[in-house]
Amino acid sequence: MKFQIKINVNGKDYELLVEPNLSLLDVLREKLKLTGTKRGCEEGECGACTVIMDGKAVNSCLVLAVEADGKKITTIEGLEENGELHPLQKAFIDYHAFQCGFCTPGMIMTAKALLDENPHPTEEDIKRAIAGNICRCADYTNIIKAIMAASKSIKRI
């Protein structure tokens, strides 16, 4: 049996008919064609599927689409404003904080959720926040630097 759900994604309202056995990740990628959010482990361990739902970072692979009914979702595609990249996105570029880029959307969304809650994180705060986002290309040094830099540039705005 299909369910009618209403979700707001990156500021836009959608009405969709979905089966209960679809995840939010499935709906974002396959139905809304927002493929920035990645499919990694699909069991809540790697964080590649991280999106922000009602202000909180969540693994979209472990949220049923029907559970997202009535909620406000932000994906990586929703960060830029009027064609300008978000300070986090700029910082990730400036600090070479990605190689293959697969972990990056999830990593940035986790960082965004962190900075929304804690605009002046310490390095320890950042490390704790990204504990659920695995990067297999490199170590996390540049990622942490980028997030720290972004937190300072957001402060200046």
Added chain:
Amino acid sequence: MWRKFEYVRPETVNEACKIHFEESSSAFLAGGTDLLIQMKRVSKVPKLLIDIKNIKELKQIAIENGRLKIGSLVTLREIEKSDIITQKFNLLSTAASNMGSVQIRNRGTVGGNICNASPGADMLPPLIALGAQVKITGLDGSKTLPLEDFFKGPGETVLNRGQILTEIIIPESRGKGAFLKYTVTSVQVAIMNIAVWADITEDGFCKDIRIAMGAAGPKPLRMKTTEELLKDRRITEELVRKAADVISNEIQPSTRERARVSPEYRRHLSKVLLIQAINSVIGGNR
């Protein structure tokens, strides 16, 4: 994507219990961080998921008549961040803060952690050490029982069909607590965890103590023999060392092939954790 199932979202506890009772192949869906992963196995997919997240009365954190009441739908993140809990029951927020990742904690609930009944679940030893009771509601009313009596074995609780865990009740008390979790990486299920709550006077006399361990047996264990050794005694280094020996024999480590570490290692670990936990309590953790 999972194998197909039906989905319903009741508005009240009573409605949820009724549906659960009437459909024998149904499961309650709270945060989903355990259930939805288990359901990746086709054999574990129930016919019907009953999403209980709309039931508002299960989301409270409040202190009433000297008792802390936590609704079963309160998320681990909410426990981690709650002012009431970090100030007066720090043991719980410490335990919650070390579970999974932020993403998991934003969805996972304390009720889910209890009902999933993993022997290594992190919320269980602190709740047991704090003397927690749980309230179970079914079609024929509610009852309350000590949390340590809630578990039958790995993944098994006393809940019957049509019953929901609604609330966790913790008495306010004097005393201090400590929670320690041993893992290799930060985002990992405990290899072993321990919670100690004790009322120890300024000059080191232990008036009361409760010790609970996870991943030390088929369910979270109250270490009563070890407690007896320490209770009504002055806490000395020698006594703590004796207690460490006792606890290493009191645990019931898994001897299965699939166990992550050997029973011998668990026995060794239990000594280390006990000594560190007691030192932490004496050192003044809340």
